Amino acid sequence: MRPRRSVLYMPGANERALEKAKTLPADALILDLEDAVAPDAKEAARDRVCAAAASGEYGSREVTIRVNGLDTEWHDADLRAAAQAGPAAVVVPKVNSARDVHNIERALELGGAPEHTKIWAMVETPVAMLHAEEIAAASERLTVLVMGTNDLAKELHAEFVPGRGPLLGGLSMCLLAARATGKVILDGVYNDVKDTEGFEAECLQGRQYGFDGKTLIHPSQIEPCNRVFAPSEEEIAHARKVIDAFDQARREGRGVVTVDGRMIENLHVDNAKRVLGLAEAIGKQAG
Ligand SMILES: CC(C)(COP(=O)(O)OP(=O)(O)OC[C@H]1O[C@@H](n2cnc3c(N)ncnc32)[C@H](O)[C@@H]1OP(=O)(O)O)[C@@H](O)C(=O)NCCC(=O)NCCSC(=O)C[C@H](O)C(=O)O
Numbered sequence: 692m693r694p695r696r697s698v699l700y701m702p703g704a705n706e707r708a709l710e711k712a713k714t715l716p717a718d719a720l721i722l723d724l725e726d727a728v729a730p731d732a733k734e735a736a737r738d739r740v741c742a743a744a745a746s747g748e749y750g751s752r753e754v755t756i757r758v759n760g761l762d763t764e765w766h767d768a769d770l771r772a773a774a775q776a777g778p779a780a781v782v783v784p785k786v787n788s789a790r791d792v793h794n795i796e797r798a799l800e801l802g803g804a805p806e807h808t809k810i811w812a813m814v815e816t817p818v819a820m821l822h823a824e825e826i827a828a829a830s831e832r833l834t835v836l837v838m839g840t841n842d843l844a845k846e847l848h849a850e851f852v853p854g855r856g857p858l859l860g861g862l863s864m865c866l867l868a869a870r871a872t873g874k875v876i877l878d879g880v881y882n883d884v885k886d887t888e889g890f891e892a893e894c895l896q897g898r899q900y901g902f903d904g905k906t907l908i909h910p911s912q913i914e915p916c917n918r919v920f921a922p923s924e925e926e927i928a929h930a931r932k933v934i935d936a937f938d939q940a941r942r943e944g945r946g947v948v949t950v951d952g953r954m955i956e957n958l959h960v961d962n963a964k965r966v967l968g969l970a971e972a973i974g975k976q977a978g
Protein backbone atom coordinates (compact mmCIF):
# COMPACT_ATOMS: atom_id res chain seq x y z
CA MET A 692 0.00 0.00 0.00
CA ARG A 693 1.47 3.32 -1.07
CA PRO A 694 0.18 6.57 0.50
CA ARG A 695 -1.09 9.04 -2.08
CA ARG A 696 -2.72 11.52 0.26
CA SER A 697 -1.18 14.67 -1.22
CA VAL A 698 -0.28 14.95 -4.90
CA LEU A 699 1.14 18.34 -5.83
CA TYR A 700 1.06 19.84 -9.33
CA MET A 701 3.78 22.20 -10.31
CA PRO A 702 4.34 24.12 -13.52
CA GLY A 703 7.06 22.40 -15.55
CA ALA A 704 8.50 25.74 -16.58
CA ASN A 705 8.98 26.88 -12.98
CA GLU A 706 12.53 25.99 -11.98
CA ARG A 707 12.05 27.31 -8.44
CA ALA A 708 8.98 25.13 -7.83
CA LEU A 709 10.78 22.04 -9.18
CA GLU A 710 13.64 22.72 -6.78
CA LYS A 711 11.38 23.48 -3.84
CA ALA A 712 9.44 20.24 -4.34
CA LYS A 713 12.51 18.25 -3.24
CA THR A 714 11.86 19.40 0.32
CA LEU A 715 8.05 19.37 0.44
CA PRO A 716 6.19 16.62 2.34
CA ALA A 717 3.90 15.67 -0.58
CA ASP A 718 3.43 11.96 -1.24
CA ALA A 719 3.60 12.52 -4.99
CA LEU A 720 4.37 15.25 -7.51
CA ILE A 721 2.90 15.98 -10.92
CA LEU A 722 5.39 17.91 -13.04
CA ASP A 723 3.03 19.65 -15.42
CA LEU A 724 3.48 20.22 -19.13
CA GLU A 725 -0.22 20.91 -19.81
CA ASP A 726 -2.32 23.78 -18.44
CA ALA A 727 0.34 25.40 -16.27
CA VAL A 728 2.79 25.86 -19.16
CA ALA A 729 2.36 28.49 -21.88
CA PRO A 730 2.59 27.28 -25.52
CA ASP A 731 5.93 28.94 -26.21
CA ALA A 732 7.46 27.39 -23.06
CA LYS A 733 6.32 23.82 -23.76
CA GLU A 734 9.55 22.47 -25.23
CA ALA A 735 11.89 23.96 -22.65
CA ALA A 736 9.54 22.72 -19.90
CA ARG A 737 9.56 19.21 -21.40
CA ASP A 738 13.37 19.04 -21.19
CA ARG A 739 13.42 20.44 -17.67
CA VAL A 740 10.69 18.16 -16.37
CA CYS A 741 12.16 15.01 -17.91
CA ALA A 742 15.57 15.83 -16.46
CA ALA A 743 13.98 16.38 -13.04
CA ALA A 744 12.02 13.11 -13.22
CA ALA A 745 15.14 11.16 -14.18
CA SER A 746 17.34 12.87 -11.55
CA GLY A 747 16.44 10.67 -8.58
CA GLU A 748 16.57 13.79 -6.38
CA TYR A 749 13.00 13.65 -5.02
CA GLY A 750 13.50 11.00 -2.34
CA SER A 751 10.48 8.84 -1.59
CA ARG A 752 8.09 11.19 -3.40
CA GLU A 753 6.48 9.60 -6.42
CA VAL A 754 7.42 11.76 -9.41
CA THR A 755 5.03 11.84 -12.37
CA ILE A 756 4.85 13.89 -15.56
CA ARG A 757 1.60 15.35 -16.90
CA VAL A 758 1.85 15.41 -20.70
CA ASN A 759 -0.28 17.49 -23.03
CA GLY A 760 -3.59 16.05 -24.22
CA LEU A 761 -3.96 13.40 -26.91
CA ASP A 762 -5.30 15.85 -29.49
CA THR A 763 -2.53 18.44 -29.08
CA GLU A 764 0.58 19.02 -31.19
CA TRP A 765 2.82 18.31 -28.16
CA HIS A 766 1.35 15.01 -27.02
CA ASP A 767 3.46 12.56 -29.05
CA ALA A 768 6.78 14.25 -28.27
CA ASP A 769 5.83 14.59 -24.60
CA LEU A 770 5.05 10.86 -24.35
CA ARG A 771 8.27 9.87 -26.14
CA ALA A 772 10.37 12.06 -23.84
CA ALA A 773 8.50 10.90 -20.72
CA ALA A 774 8.94 7.25 -21.73
CA GLN A 775 12.71 7.81 -21.84
CA ALA A 776 12.77 9.70 -18.52
CA GLY A 777 10.96 6.80 -16.79
CA PRO A 778 8.90 8.63 -14.14
CA ALA A 779 6.62 6.72 -11.74
CA ALA A 780 3.74 7.57 -14.05
CA VAL A 781 2.67 9.57 -17.04
CA VAL A 782 -0.43 11.59 -16.20
CA VAL A 783 -2.59 12.03 -19.28
CA PRO A 784 -5.29 14.71 -19.34
CA LYS A 785 -8.76 14.33 -20.85
CA VAL A 786 -8.75 10.57 -21.33
CA ASN A 787 -12.17 9.74 -22.77
CA SER A 788 -12.19 6.07 -23.71
CA ALA A 789 -10.49 2.68 -23.44
CA ARG A 790 -9.11 3.34 -26.92
CA ASP A 791 -7.32 6.45 -25.61
CA VAL A 792 -5.73 4.30 -22.88
CA HIS A 793 -4.64 1.67 -25.42
CA ASN A 794 -3.04 4.37 -27.59
CA ILE A 795 -1.14 5.78 -24.60
CA GLU A 796 -0.04 2.29 -23.58
CA ARG A 797 1.21 1.50 -27.10
CA ALA A 798 3.08 4.81 -27.35
CA LEU A 799 4.80 4.17 -24.01
CA GLU A 800 5.83 0.69 -25.12
CA LEU A 801 7.14 1.98 -28.46
CA GLY A 802 8.97 4.76 -26.62
CA GLY A 803 10.75 2.18 -24.45
CA ALA A 804 9.14 3.19 -21.17
CA PRO A 805 10.29 1.03 -18.24
CA GLU A 806 7.68 -1.24 -16.67
CA HIS A 807 7.55 0.91 -13.52
CA THR A 808 6.17 3.84 -15.53
CA LYS A 809 2.41 3.60 -15.05
CA ILE A 810 -0.48 5.51 -16.59
CA TRP A 811 -2.54 7.89 -14.48
CA ALA A 812 -5.63 8.85 -16.45
CA MET A 813 -7.29 12.19 -15.85
CA VAL A 814 -11.06 11.98 -16.01
CA GLU A 815 -12.42 15.47 -16.53
CA THR A 816 -15.07 15.52 -19.24
CA PRO A 817 -18.72 14.44 -19.34
CA VAL A 818 -17.83 11.63 -21.75
CA ALA A 819 -15.11 10.39 -19.37
CA MET A 820 -17.67 10.25 -16.53
CA LEU A 821 -19.89 8.09 -18.73
CA HIS A 822 -16.94 5.88 -19.77
CA ALA A 823 -15.22 5.79 -16.38
CA GLU A 824 -15.40 2.02 -15.97
CA GLU A 825 -14.06 1.20 -19.45
CA ILE A 826 -11.23 3.70 -18.94
CA ALA A 827 -10.28 2.29 -15.53
CA ALA A 828 -10.42 -1.30 -16.77
CA ALA A 829 -8.59 -0.69 -20.06
CA SER A 830 -5.07 -1.57 -18.92
CA GLU A 831 -3.11 -3.00 -16.02
CA ARG A 832 -0.61 -0.25 -16.63
CA LEU A 833 -3.30 2.24 -15.65
CA THR A 834 -3.14 2.39 -11.87
CA VAL A 835 -4.68 5.73 -10.90
CA LEU A 836 -7.68 7.87 -11.94
CA VAL A 837 -7.23 11.60 -11.35
CA MET A 838 -10.27 13.89 -11.21
CA GLY A 839 -9.99 17.11 -13.19
CA THR A 840 -12.71 19.13 -11.54
CA ASN A 841 -11.89 22.45 -13.23
CA ASP A 842 -12.34 21.01 -16.68
CA LEU A 843 -15.36 19.01 -15.57
CA ALA A 844 -17.08 22.13 -14.16
CA LYS A 845 -16.26 24.02 -17.35
CA GLU A 846 -17.70 21.30 -19.59
CA LEU A 847 -20.81 20.96 -17.43
CA HIS A 848 -21.33 24.75 -17.30
CA ALA A 849 -21.43 24.14 -13.54
CA GLU A 850 -20.66 26.63 -10.80
CA PHE A 851 -18.20 26.10 -7.94
CA VAL A 852 -20.29 26.02 -4.79
CA PRO A 853 -19.50 24.85 -1.25
CA GLY A 854 -20.21 21.12 -1.06
CA ARG A 855 -19.65 20.71 -4.84
CA GLY A 856 -23.24 19.59 -5.48
CA PRO A 857 -23.03 20.02 -9.27
CA LEU A 858 -19.96 17.76 -9.49
CA LEU A 859 -20.96 14.99 -7.12
CA GLY A 860 -22.62 12.81 -9.77
CA GLY A 861 -19.42 12.71 -11.83
CA LEU A 862 -17.19 12.21 -8.78
CA SER A 863 -19.34 9.28 -7.66
CA MET A 864 -19.28 7.61 -11.08
CA CYS A 865 -15.49 7.75 -11.16
CA LEU A 866 -15.24 6.46 -7.59
CA LEU A 867 -17.48 3.52 -8.50
CA ALA A 868 -15.31 2.82 -11.54
CA ALA A 869 -12.07 2.98 -9.54
CA ARG A 870 -13.32 0.71 -6.77
CA ALA A 871 -14.91 -1.75 -9.21
CA THR A 872 -11.58 -2.14 -11.01
CA GLY A 873 -9.20 -1.94 -8.04
CA LYS A 874 -7.61 1.38 -9.00
CA VAL A 875 -6.49 4.32 -6.87
CA ILE A 876 -8.48 7.54 -7.28
CA LEU A 877 -7.44 11.12 -6.50
CA ASP A 878 -9.76 14.07 -5.97
CA GLY A 879 -9.46 17.31 -7.96
CA VAL A 880 -7.76 20.57 -6.93
CA TYR A 881 -9.07 23.42 -4.75
CA ASN A 882 -8.31 26.68 -6.54
CA ASP A 883 -8.47 29.20 -3.68
CA VAL A 884 -5.06 28.80 -2.08
CA LYS A 885 -5.87 31.33 0.67
CA ASP A 886 -9.11 29.65 1.81
CA THR A 887 -7.79 27.12 4.32
CA GLU A 888 -11.20 26.41 5.85
CA GLY A 889 -12.85 25.71 2.50
CA PHE A 890 -9.89 23.58 1.48
CA GLU A 891 -10.02 21.40 4.62
CA ALA A 892 -13.77 20.96 4.21
CA GLU A 893 -13.23 19.75 0.64
CA CYS A 894 -10.43 17.36 1.75
CA LEU A 895 -12.77 15.90 4.34
CA GLN A 896 -15.57 15.54 1.83
CA GLY A 897 -13.19 13.77 -0.56
CA ARG A 898 -12.05 11.41 2.15
CA GLN A 899 -15.61 10.68 3.24
CA TYR A 900 -16.54 9.84 -0.34
CA GLY A 901 -13.65 7.37 -0.51
CA PHE A 902 -10.90 9.17 -2.43
CA ASP A 903 -7.37 7.98 -1.65
CA GLY A 904 -5.99 11.51 -1.72
CA LYS A 905 -6.25 14.90 -3.34
CA THR A 906 -4.40 16.78 -6.05
CA LEU A 907 -2.99 20.12 -4.89
CA ILE A 908 -1.67 23.33 -6.40
CA HIS A 909 0.23 25.02 -3.55
CA PRO A 910 2.68 23.87 -0.85
CA SER A 911 0.43 25.29 1.89
CA GLN A 912 -2.20 22.66 1.02
CA ILE A 913 0.08 19.67 1.69
CA GLU A 914 0.06 19.50 5.48
CA PRO A 915 -3.74 19.76 6.00
CA CYS A 916 -4.30 17.29 3.18
CA ASN A 917 -1.86 14.74 4.64
CA ARG A 918 -3.59 15.08 8.00
CA VAL A 919 -7.13 14.63 6.68
CA PHE A 920 -6.29 11.64 4.46
CA ALA A 921 -4.24 9.82 7.13
CA PRO A 922 -5.95 7.65 9.77
CA SER A 923 -6.11 9.57 13.08
CA GLU A 924 -4.79 8.16 16.37
CA GLU A 925 -8.40 7.41 17.38
CA GLU A 926 -9.06 5.55 14.13
CA ILE A 927 -5.90 3.49 14.57
CA ALA A 928 -6.83 2.63 18.16
CA HIS A 929 -10.36 1.70 17.08
CA ALA A 930 -9.05 -0.47 14.23
CA ARG A 931 -6.84 -2.41 16.69
CA LYS A 932 -9.78 -2.81 19.04
CA VAL A 933 -11.98 -4.16 16.24
CA ILE A 934 -9.36 -6.70 15.17
CA ASP A 935 -8.70 -7.86 18.76
CA ALA A 936 -12.42 -8.11 19.60
CA PHE A 937 -13.14 -10.09 16.46
CA ASP A 938 -10.20 -12.47 17.07
CA GLN A 939 -11.52 -13.06 20.57
CA ALA A 940 -15.06 -13.66 19.24
CA ARG A 941 -13.75 -16.15 16.68
CA ARG A 942 -11.86 -18.05 19.39
CA GLU A 943 -15.16 -18.28 21.23
CA GLY A 944 -16.89 -19.57 18.09
CA ARG A 945 -18.80 -16.37 17.28
CA GLY A 946 -18.83 -14.53 13.91
CA VAL A 947 -20.21 -11.25 15.18
CA VAL A 948 -19.39 -9.04 18.15
CA THR A 949 -20.00 -5.47 19.30
CA VAL A 950 -17.31 -2.85 19.90
CA ASP A 951 -18.39 0.38 21.61
CA GLY A 952 -21.97 -0.70 21.04
CA ARG A 953 -21.60 -1.25 17.29
CA MET A 954 -21.86 -4.51 15.39
CA ILE A 955 -18.57 -5.86 14.02
CA GLU A 956 -18.38 -8.55 11.32
CA ASN A 957 -15.48 -9.73 9.19
CA LEU A 958 -16.02 -6.93 6.65
CA HIS A 959 -15.33 -4.38 9.40
CA VAL A 960 -12.15 -6.29 10.20
CA ASP A 961 -11.06 -5.96 6.56
CA ASN A 962 -11.61 -2.23 6.81
CA ALA A 963 -9.69 -2.05 10.10
CA LYS A 964 -6.78 -3.88 8.45
CA ARG A 965 -6.82 -1.39 5.56
CA VAL A 966 -6.65 1.49 8.06
CA LEU A 967 -3.69 -0.09 9.88
CA GLY A 968 -1.97 -0.89 6.57
CA LEU A 969 -2.25 2.74 5.47
CA ALA A 970 -1.03 4.02 8.84
CA GLU A 971 1.95 1.67 8.67
CA ALA A 972 2.80 2.73 5.10
CA ILE A 973 2.66 6.40 6.11
CA GLY A 974 4.90 5.67 9.11
CA LYS A 975 7.44 3.84 6.93
CA GLN A 976 7.47 6.65 4.39
CA ALA A 977 8.09 9.23 7.10
CA GLY A 978 11.14 7.14 7.99
C1 LIG B 1 -1.22 29.06 -7.60
C2 LIG B 1 0.17 29.62 -7.84
C3 LIG B 1 0.22 30.32 -9.20
C4 LIG B 1 0.50 30.62 -6.74
O1 LIG B 1 1.79 31.10 -6.99
P1 LIG B 1 2.52 32.13 -6.04
O2 LIG B 1 1.61 33.28 -5.73
O3 LIG B 1 3.86 32.45 -6.66
O4 LIG B 1 2.75 31.31 -4.72
P2 LIG B 1 3.54 31.71 -3.45
O5 LIG B 1 4.24 33.02 -3.63
O6 LIG B 1 2.63 31.60 -2.29
O7 LIG B 1 4.64 30.56 -3.36
C5 LIG B 1 5.37 30.36 -2.18
C6 LIG B 1 6.53 29.44 -2.46
O8 LIG B 1 6.06 28.16 -2.88
C7 LIG B 1 6.52 27.85 -4.19
N1 LIG B 1 5.41 27.21 -4.91
C8 LIG B 1 4.22 27.75 -5.21
N2 LIG B 1 3.46 26.84 -5.81
C9 LIG B 1 4.20 25.72 -5.91
C10 LIG B 1 3.95 24.42 -6.43
N3 LIG B 1 2.76 24.14 -7.01
N4 LIG B 1 4.91 23.51 -6.31
C11 LIG B 1 6.10 23.79 -5.73
N5 LIG B 1 6.41 25.00 -5.20
C12 LIG B 1 5.46 25.93 -5.31
C13 LIG B 1 6.89 29.20 -4.81
O9 LIG B 1 7.87 28.98 -5.79
C14 LIG B 1 7.43 29.93 -3.59
O10 LIG B 1 8.72 29.40 -3.31
P3 LIG B 1 9.83 30.30 -2.59
O11 LIG B 1 10.01 31.49 -3.48
O12 LIG B 1 11.03 29.42 -2.51
O13 LIG B 1 9.29 30.67 -1.25
C15 LIG B 1 1.25 28.49 -7.79
O14 LIG B 1 1.15 27.90 -6.53
C16 LIG B 1 1.14 27.49 -8.89
O15 LIG B 1 1.63 27.72 -9.97
N6 LIG B 1 0.56 26.32 -8.60
C17 LIG B 1 0.47 25.21 -9.50
C18 LIG B 1 -0.48 25.52 -10.64
C19 LIG B 1 -0.61 24.36 -11.56
O16 LIG B 1 0.26 23.52 -11.65
N7 LIG B 1 -1.74 24.27 -12.26
C20 LIG B 1 -2.04 23.20 -13.17
C21 LIG B 1 -2.57 22.01 -12.45
S1 LIG B 1 -4.19 22.17 -11.82
C22 LIG B 1 -5.16 21.53 -13.07
O17 LIG B 1 -4.84 21.68 -14.20
C23 LIG B 1 -6.32 20.74 -12.65
C24 LIG B 1 -7.09 19.89 -13.65
O18 LIG B 1 -6.57 19.72 -14.90
C25 LIG B 1 -8.51 20.34 -13.68
O19 LIG B 1 -9.11 20.36 -14.77
O20 LIG B 1 -9.05 20.59 -12.60
Ligand SMILES: [Mg+2]
Pocket residue numbers: 726784815839840841842
Ligand atom coordinates in the same frame (compact mmCIF):
# COMPACT_ATOMS: atom_id res chain seq x y z
MG1 LIG C 1 -7.88 19.77 -16.50
